[in-house]
Amino acid sequence: MAYYLVFLEPRNGLVAGVSADVWHRVQEQLFSGDRVAGFVAGSLSSGALDVLQGSGTVHHALSGRPAVPSDMELCRMLSELVRKEGCTDIFMAATAAGRRLAPAIAATLPASLLAGCTSAYPDEKVCRRYIHSGSVLAAYRPQSAIRIVLQGREHRRVTFSSLERPRCVAFQESPGILRDAAPLIRAIIATSSSEDISEAGIIVAGGRGMGDAGRFAMLEELANLLGGSVGASRSAVDEGWRPHSQQIGQTGKSVAPELYIACGISGAVQHLAGLASARTIVAINSDPYAPVFDVADYGIVGDVREVLPRLTDAVRDVLRKK
Ligand SMILES: Cc1cc2nc3c(=O)[nH]c(=O)nc-3n(C[C@H](O)[C@H](O)[C@H](O)COP(=O)(O)OP(=O)(O)OC[C@H]3O[C@@H](n4cnc5c(N)ncnc54)[C@H](O)[C@@H]3O)c2cc1C
Known part of the structure; x- marks a missing residue:
């Protein structure tokens, strides 16, 4: 016993x-x-x-x-x-x-x-x-x-993947969740560093689902707001959208952020290999069956082009009301 x-x-x-x-x-x-x-x-x-x-x-x-x-x-x-x-x-x-x-x-x-x-x-x-x-x-x-x-x-x-599903939320609900999470977000920002993704407390990462290099500006905006760093999947690096120093995964860097926001990333095992120590994972993906949702704590099913600007506005709003 x-x-x-x-x-x-x-x-x-x-x-x-x-x-x-x-x-x-x-x-x-x-x-x-x-x-x-x-x-x-x-x-x-x-x-x-x-x-x-x-x-x-x-x-x-x-x-x-x-x-x-x-x-x-x-x-x-x-x-x-x-x-x-x-x-x-x-x-x-x-x-x-x-x-x-x-x-x-x-x-x-x-x-x-x-x-x-x-x-x-x-x-x-x-x-x-x-x-x-x-x-x-x-x-x-x-x-x-x-x-x-x-x-x-x-x-x-x-x-436990069959027992535990991520808390997938409709995007409309996320500002409420953000408000509840405001003290936590501020605490993470206070200790976050944007120097190197291996050390970053917050990472906003993009994959092929971002569509092109220009859309990474949305990730930079959100990362800057949160005092975090931008990361990328190998597909995004192979496309030439981001430098290899930002690649996360088996052939990239292992990271251990308090908050990891995966945007347009499918969640291939080689990418997740670099995420074993991430604490809270938020995934934004248009495919509700994307494997990344199996490891996400919070999932937003939607198009990054629509979700990211609204999420950034909502975070800005929450942080402004300190
Ligand atoms: C030996 C080896 C080592 C590897 N090492 C690494 C590594 O270190 N790191 C790594 O990342 N990969 C690595 N890979 C590659 C890995 O297998 C995957 O191919 C890669 O991670 C996929 O990247 P991705 O998720 O960006 O692209 P995809 O698999 O193409 O996924 C794109 C995702 O974006 C979603 N999407 C599309 N459009 C939108 C939209 N408008 N809004 C929201 N979501 C959208 C799609 O639903 C999809 O889930 C390695 C592979 C091998 C064989």
Whole structure:
């Protein structure tokens, strides 16, 4: 019988959406007798834990100052909790914090660290992971009794694609969503850098669906507004619309933005190979069945020529009302 511990990251006083996703995926794979607990550290708004559905207890470590404990402190608290409770598996979202903490906890306990695995873990006790940009499925057998599973978007895409659809919205609804997202957009802009796409906090990327080089001006406008960078698919680079330094994917750059806006990009596996660490993906595509919607958090079905100017106006409007 398994005892799962889910590391819940706080964000702006709430449980981060990616952590809540991990919690719910763990709930879906419980067998009879399995147990689940959550761990969150730092101050939370009242009712912040209400988003977590299902069974289990959440351990909330309240810290004084600083409000968010250091990585060392988190590593110590989590390791102690795992030992005390006898947890068998720790699940974490593959965010920047998750990627920093997981190896430290694995070394402290010790535990096997499984990153980017796609199997319906842990029923077989064998973990599968796509390698070589998705062309080979490798199997791993963890050596330690305790496992740490870092769940990235690879996991979401392969294992849960039939269960989880992106929140596709009609374009008319998006200004409302943007208004709700305004504090988040401002927080991302504050930390965003437009120097190099590998480092950018926000990327607005275009593919063949942009139609020609001139239309990338729309992407530059939106990227400038958001303090982000422009990226491109290989098709756009092959067309000569953008330089190779902006190509994202297997033969381009790997990126890790907080927000990735894919415009007229189909979502080929070689492009997605560069996006494994992107946190929130928004896709604009005229084809509702484009594979990019399988990995998108938000999907807008529409023509980039129509959607982009309106989206840019809506973002400008939201940012003006600071
Ligand atoms: C070895 C190898 C390495 C590769 N490396 C990379 C890599 O690093 N990066 C990379 O990106 N690709 C790479 N590729 C290429 C990859 O397989 C795809 O061909 C490429 O990503 C497709 O680019 P795209 O999505 O822009 O174009 P397409 O696949 O042509 O898709 C265009 C999309 O735009 C949509 N669209 C069309 N018109 C509009 C409109 N007006 N409004 C909205 N949407 C519209 C269409 O519905 C479609 O989904 C590689 C391929 C190989 C074989």
